[in-house]
Amino acid sequence: MAATAIERIQADDTAREIFEILQGALAQLGGHEIEEKQGSLHVTNGRAFLAIHPRSGAVLLNLVTSEPIVSERIRKTEQVSKNRWHNEIVIRTTAEVDAELAGWLRQAYALTT
Template sequence: MTDAYTADALFAGKEPVVRETYDRLLEVLHELGPFKVEPKKTSIHLVNTVGFAGVHPRKSFLYLNLRTEKPIESPRVAKTEQVSKNRYHNEIKLEKPNDVDSQLCTWLKEAYLLG
């Protein structure tokens, strides 16, 4: 049943900048190596060997949830949750493609290599 969900459906009705930000995010991730994009009902999971990130589109921005070994200490992180002994989910609000900057790329790489 998960095949019924698509990225396009998740971005329907959202401001164009939300999709542009997502596309920029994927562009950067492709430089790290192969990964799978798995659209779900309300989000998109990004998977290397295991999930390393989740994308949650909203009306005018998106939340990026990165899975890391330690919490990301930054004012850019809206919320951090410890999900197991050495795993944290870090929620980062992205409002425009330029938010996918060198700092975010460092965090993406850490999450990607963990996944």
């Protein structure tokens, strides 16, 4: 049986450290739940605003926003409906869980309130 997303994160030192810091940033947003899906975690507050995908030595985040995030850090953007965009960012170090990312998390979270 394949390892779950959380097992894959816990088995990788870098991914685990990033996830722990990311959990702290998420706690500052307010109420939310982490739902385990096949191969990823969805962070929800009524609906998903963030997906966390484990990668070797990193985590891939997919933030749901009302407009594309314009930044060199964003790997890919995709418009999924008239007012919803998916924005992918690969986090390779704990330092990348910074004020800029926290702002994007707040922006995504605000769509659920």
